Amino acid sequence: MELSTQIRKYRKAAGLTQEALAEKLNTTRQSVSKWEQGVLEPNLQMLNELAxxxxxxxxxxxxxxxxxxxxxxxxxxxxxxxxxxxxxxxxIVLVICGTFGQIFG
Known part of the structure; x- marks a missing residue:
């Protein structure tokens, strides 16, 4: 599955608009839109934040x-x-109980 499809799928599953996702990631709605269209791909740091x-x-x-x-x-x-x-x-409990039984028995 393509990255653009994945981003869109998880954004919608999280109940976020492109604008809301952009705010959470400190980026622009246009960037999110381009990611979802496959025109632009997020950098590694942004991918990590998305995940x-x-x-x-x-x-x-x-x-x-x-x-x-x-x-x-x-x-x-x-x-x-x-x-x-x-x-x-x-x-572990049985071993501990057996050990205490031998010590105090």
Missing amino acids: TLFEISLDELVNGVQTKNSRERLPMNFWEFANEKWWFILI
Whole structure:
């Protein structure tokens, strides 16, 4: 998928007008319009800002390729970790309980 199509798709999905997107990126509406028409391409810094604003990877924005698990690169809080690695936490708790049982038994 072309970059111009991607920018338009994610801008609309975010519920932004060209003017609103331009304001968020400190650029002009004309620049956004040219990006979406494929007349002009944003520079690397602007691409990075677009990806951050749309909460997608740069690869997804530029190539239209959704990474296998784009959430994996985000910092994981304890509850997300516990939800995915509950078995690991269970093993650690059992080991700790067994160790305390031997120490205080």
